[in-house]
Amino acid sequence: MEKTQHTHRAPVSHQPLVVEKGNLGEIGSLVEVEINGIPYKVPIGTTILEACRQNNIHIPTLCYHEDLCLAGVCRICVVEVEGMKVLPTSCTFPITNRIKVRTTSEKVRKARRHILDLLLSEHYGECYSCHRNGNCELQTLAKEYGVDFYRFGHITERRHKVDKSSYSVIRDMDKCILCKRCVRTCIDLQEVGALEATQRGDMTTISTFLDKPLADVICINCGQCINRCPTAALKANDPSDEIWAAIDDPEMHVVIQTAPSPRSGIGEEFGCEPGTSMTYKLNTALRMIGFDAVLDTNFSADLTIMEEGTELLLRLKKLLVEGDSSVKLPQFTSCSPGWIKYIEHFYPDFLDYLSSCKSPQQMFGAVIKTFYAQERNIDPNKIVTVALMPCSAKKFECNRPEMTDSGFKDVDYGLTTREMAQMIREAGLHLPELQNSAFDEPFGDTGSGLIFGATGGVMESALRTAYALVTGRPVPFENLQILPCRGFEGVREASVLLENVLPDWSFLEGVNLKFMIAHGTANAKKVMDALARGELKDIHFVEIMACPGGCIGGGGQPIPTSPEIRQKRAELIYNEAADLEINESFRNPSIKYIYEKFLTEGPCRHLSHKLLHTHYVKRGKYID
Amino acid sequence: MLVSEKNALTIEIEDLTKSFGDQRESLLPILQEIQLKHGHISDFAQQEIARLLDIHPVEVYGVVTFYSFLSTEPKGRLIVRLCQTITCDLAGKEAIANTLEKELQIKFGETTPDKKFTLEYCNCIGMCDQGPAMLINEQVFTKLTPSKVIEILKKFN
Amino acid sequence: MPILNKLVIFDENNIEDSLKKAISSEPQDVVMEIRESGLKGRGGAGFPTGTKWLLARSAHADKKFVVCNADEGEPGTFKDRILLDEYTKLVFEGMVIAGYAIGAQKGFLYLRGEYRYLFDKLTKYLEQMRKENRLGNNILGSNYSFDIEIRLGSGAYVCGEESALIESLEGHRGEARNRPPYPVNTGYLGYPTIVNNVETFAVAHIIVAKGAEWYSKYGTSKSTGTKLLSISGDCKKPGVYEVPFGTTISDILKLVEAENTKAVQVGGASGFCIPKAEFDRTVAFEDVSTGGSVIIFNETRDMLQVLENFMEFFVEESCGQCTPCRIGNVKLLEGLMKIRNNDCSLSYIHELVDLGRSMQIASKCGLGQSSPNPFISIMEHFENEIFSQR
Incomplete structure (x- = not known):
């Protein structure tokens, strides 16, 4: 399971207590804690909240989030500790000696109710007109505490304008309860720094630099803030009304591509356990909703591997055969639009290291409005392409002005897992009860692209394909070593020795191909800083995903998120992939078909460059 | 810029x-x-x-x-900060505030068109035994009366 | 500057060469002397200074810090300004002594931005100390080196809270930290740090000179020594007074020649309102605790106006991070405005008093925990008066 890290930026008080030897006894030794009169033993340094949760004692929380450093600001989790005059927050209080805790005393109940009443007094709007209705932590608490009136009044006028500037993230600060999860996500977890608390006292607001619209500041659209917002203060920019309109228009041919990660997550929206597969039931739902074709993004993931893998081999050839030292290596993956915007802002001088490949979403869009239109004999003008993605940044990506190589907007709408679930509910369907059905042709066969959803997946797919292409044999996975990258926590490294290569690739004989894998932009930063220092000279390929856990943890995935939930989604993807017969992208019949019929010159040649590759923008860090 | x-x-x-x-x-x-x-x-x-x-x-x-002494917007060269906290309030802050607004012809929170004065309230400046009190930049003025305020402002003109 | 009652700190005869005396003894002994004196923090919270120093001294770390809290922002307090201005030696040398006692290498004086006019004078004083080898490397020929840097605040009352002050020193918003861990273990940049009030350092200087036994003759058994009081409001002789702990409110009122007094706010905006009937209560940690602010209200004063002023102060000065303080204070103030508009039931005020009690225990730091104090105490004593006037 991925480990949550706390960066140097988190203030000292926000970091978990480090138990030092000698200071508090032996590390790992147990300490007794009495909770509501019952004694328990927990390791020294366990917080009161953790101790309670481990023993099934419920404590409400709002600002606490497993992925984030501590804040202790909402105060809803206060408990009574014998001998203390004030009520400490259980989420921040490490147990270091024998203490007696009460979680249900009158003082505690009253304080929590008061805190809840105060939050509700400033929480604009009503639950029935809110998209988080039924999945709001504040609403859940109000129910838990039986709130049936506004003790301290209720705000009836807006104090903030809703910021709808971004293609990806919409901010409604009138719903904000100032838990700062988004701030900790943005500054500490992702190291992007779009959001911070500003002003003070009753004027305190979460805002952007100079209170500018989100679209005008450095935001990578990763949507990790949305996933961690307890209320409806943050949401993705929802295009479903326009999609419904397209579906309702008989003239339009509406095509949807679905990525693996939403399929692994969407069940959660219908009450299923995380890690419940919905792939083929979803196909049925989408057809019932009225989509004219349901396609599998795995096809274009395989296409990406073909192009990206070829690009890597070409770079290697340039370096090793032609001796061209200007070749930029390692090559960085380019399928995560959050990562692309991150590097464009923070490392604009390193854009040449990026693969020029579009993401699978955009490749598919371009293919649908050209090859698919041609094959099915449909006017591309009448095609609407929708991409079901786990991602909020995909919304920004499909609106990038350069993404029109088909002669049309390649992808019309990026739809998140949550929004798709809403459309399915609105259509009166209960997803888990539906029958299975297959994807539409001609792109119905799946190769190794399925595992793109999890961190390390792109690297693994690329490796399978590249190794097989170069040696004619499958990857000797028993010889493959994927190790934690030394020196960078949260970054992994892998290598494979190329031996007995095919004659065409003789220049690669004996080359030890080295890969790096990082997820979460805070880890990407570590890799980029190392690159800038010239420390990645022996690495050939780097996979970076903007979101912690990769796409299965994307900003469009069901809420809540936690390391455990992401782990279950990833397991599902790997289990499904293990059942597949084809593991290398180039063996995928659909891939063979498109290179035979359409991209006849092969990967990384003229037509694929036109349709499947792109360029990047030096954005930099300054705002006018 | x-x-x-x-x-x-x-x-x-x-x-x-x-x-x-x-x-x-x-x-x-x-x-x-x-x-x-x-x-x-x-x-x-x-x-x-x-x-x-x-x-x-x-x-x-x-x-x-x-921090209230830091600002993102340009202010006047002279920032007049009148203490609004309890003892200065009881000692007649209101009259001083009126005088300042009338003399400078601006409201609290505003800056004169010539960018010379900005008028603000501030919280306790530790001159409670000599209130009402105000700061002009770092200088302290105490035991203010309307006529004294006029004299002080003249000195800055 | 009216210093109107001199006793221990303000008695120039008690200013001796404590620095030399401290540095020629063992650090442990200095801590012990302070412990034995019973000195408690003069900022108002009253934590035993000797214990704080001992905890910091026994913490393992390669760096330690001493911070002098000169962010004197509590409404009605100005005694630290006088100490800094006229008793500079006591404060700065007190810091050096504290540094020596806990094994720190560096000290900060966190001076509130409103006192910027003292900055040059204090900087010059530090220069002079360095010239005289009372600061810097190998102080007075010993192995001990220590330096002091003055840092300015920028207009934020909450930075007087020790952990918010440390956040501010680190370049952050002045938002109080979670506790535990406490600054004595995890303070400035994560290193053990003691934060003491200006007056505490000055008193420590005198204790080192005169001895714990001599000092603890003043005051009461639980609150030894004297306290500097900044007295303002309705009286003839406002100013700074030094009185022994245990002095009654009525004695203080006589001292400052206050007449027709209705109530006294002890401890500033975050303190308690003492009505006439309780003027026999004493200034002491075990009775009416104060960081030094005493504000006197005579019979003509409208207690609603007084309370509104306090609550406006907290609404502005709350750092805004925790729920009870950020929204709670707004609700208390709104309640007062409702009373003013004759639109408030007594039962709603009781509801707010109840809220205040939750704020006292559930807020994150001392600011939020004490901000409802004036609301609760003024409503307790003057509820009828306030309501009958509307």
Whole structure:
């Protein structure tokens, strides 16, 4: 399971207590804690909240989030500790000696109710007109505490304008309860720094630099803030009304591509356990909703591997055969639009290291409005392409002005897992009860692209394909070593020795191909800083995903998120992939078909460059 | 902002990071110096400070907006801060506030058109035994009466 | 500057060469002397200074810090200004002594921005100390080195809270930290740090000179020594007074020649309102605790106006991070405005008093925990008066 890290930026008080030897006894030794009169033993340094949760004692929380450093600001989790005059927050209080805790005393109940009443007094709007209705932590608490009136009044006028500037993230600060999860996500977890608390006292607001619209500041659209917002203060920019309109228009041919990660997550929206597969039931739902074709993004993931893998081999050839030292290596993956915007802002001088490949979403869009239109004999003008993605940044990506190589907007709408679930509910369907059905042709066969959803997946797919292409044999996975990258926590490294290569690739004989894998932009930063220092000279390929856990943890995935939930989604993807017969992208019949019929010159040649590759923008860090 | 102005500001901030250090701990001293010299901390200055201290601009903005003596908007050369806290309030703050507004012809929170005076309230300045009191930049004026206020303002004219 | 009652700190005869005396003894002994004196923090919270120093001294770390909290922002307090201005030696040398006692290498004086006019004078004083080898490397020929840096605040009352002050020193918004861990273990940049009030350092200087036994003759058994009081409001002789702990409110009122007094706010905006009937209560940690602010209200004063002023102060000065303080204070103030508009039931005020009690225990830091104090105490004593006037 991925480990949550706390960066140097988190203030000292926000970091978990480090138990030092000698200071508090032996590390790992147990300490007794009495909770509501019952004694328990927990390791020294366990917080009161953790101790309670481990023993099934419920404590409400709002600002606490497993992925984030501590804040202790909402105060809803206060408990009574014998001998203390004030009520400490259980989420921040490490147990270091024998203490007696009460979680249900009158003082505690009253304080929590008061805190809840105060939050509700400033929480604009009503639950029935809110998209988080039924999945709001504040609403859940109000129910838990039986709130049936506004003790301290209720705000009836807006104090903030809703910021709808971004293609990806919409901010409604009138719903904000100032838990700062988004701030900790943005500054500490992702190291992007779009959001911070500003002003003070009753004027305190979460805002952007100079209170500018989100679209005008450095935001990578990763949507990790949305996933961690307890209320409806943050949401993705929802295009479903326009999609419904397209579906309702008989003239339009509406095509949807679905990525693996939403399929692994969407069940959660219908009450299923995380890690419940919905792939083929979803196909049925989408057809019932009225989509004219349901396609599998795995096809274009395989296409990406073909192009990206070829690009890597070409770079290697340039370096090793032609001796061209200007070749930029390692090559960085380019399928995560959050990562692309991150590097464009923070490392604009390193854009040449990026693969020029579009993401699978955009490749598919371009293919649908050209090859698919041609094959099915449909006017591309009448095609609407929708991409079901786990991602909020995909919304920004499909609106990038350069993404029109088909002669049309390649992808019309990026739809998140949550929004798709809403459309399915609105259509009166209960997803888990539906029958299975297959994807539409001609792109119905799946190769190794399925595992793109999890961190390390792109690297693994690329490796399978590249190794097989170069040696004619499958990857000797028993010889493959994927190790934690030394020196960078949260970054992994892998290598494979190329031996007995095919004659065409003789220049690669004996080359030890080295890969790096990082997820979460805070880890990407570590890799980029190392690159800038010239420390990645022996690495050939780097996979970076903007979101912690990769796409299965994307900003469009069901809420809540936690390391455990992401782990279950990833397991599902790997289990499904293990059942597949084809593991290398180039063996995928659909891939063979498109290179035979359409991209006849092969990967990384003229037509694929036109349709499947792109360029990047030096954005930099300054705002006018 | 002109390029030459930006360059001068960059050099100034670079010098400040040299003398105070380029750690986050130097943020407030640097902001205070810029505020003192320029009367505000401009958008560009905030971004330059962020760059040199390796923090995000929004973090600088968060700090600037937290402290009431730092501002993102230009203010007058002379900032008049009238204490509004209890003893000064009881000692006749209201009359002083009226006098200041009438004499400077601005309301609290505003700056005179010639950018000379900015009028603000502030909380207790520790002159409670001699209230009402106010600060003009760093200078303290105590036991204020309307006529005394007029005399003081004259001195600055 | 009216210093109107001199006793221990303000008695120039008690200013001796404590620095030399401290540095020529063992650090442990200095801590012990302070412990034995019973000195408690003069900022108002009253934590035993000797214990704080001992905890910091026994913490393992390669760096330690001493911070002098000169962010004197509590409404009605100005005694630290006088100490800094006229008793500079006591404060700065007190810091050096504290540094020596806990094993720190560096000290900060966190001076509130409103006192910027003292900055040059204090900087010059530090220069002079360095010249005289009372600061800097190998102080007075010993192995001990220590330096002091003055840092300015920028207009934020909450930075007087020790952990918010440390956040501010680190270049952050002045938002109080979670506790535990406490600054004595995890303070400035994560290193053990003691934060003491200006007056505490000055008193420590005198204790080192005169001895714990001599000092603890003043005051009461639980609150030894004297306290500097900043007295303002309705009286003839406002100013700074030094009185022994245990002095009654009525004695103080006589001292400052206050007449027709209705109530006294002890401890500033975050303190308690003492009505006439309780003027026999004493200034002491075990009775009416104060960081030094005493504000006197005579019979003509409208207690609603007084309370509104306090609550406006907290609404502005709350750091805004925790729910009870950020929204709670707004609700208390709104309640007062409702009373003013004759639009408030007594039962709603009781509801707010109840809220205040939750704020006292559930807020994150001392600011939020004490901000409802004036609301609760003024409503307790003057509820009828306030309501009958509307």
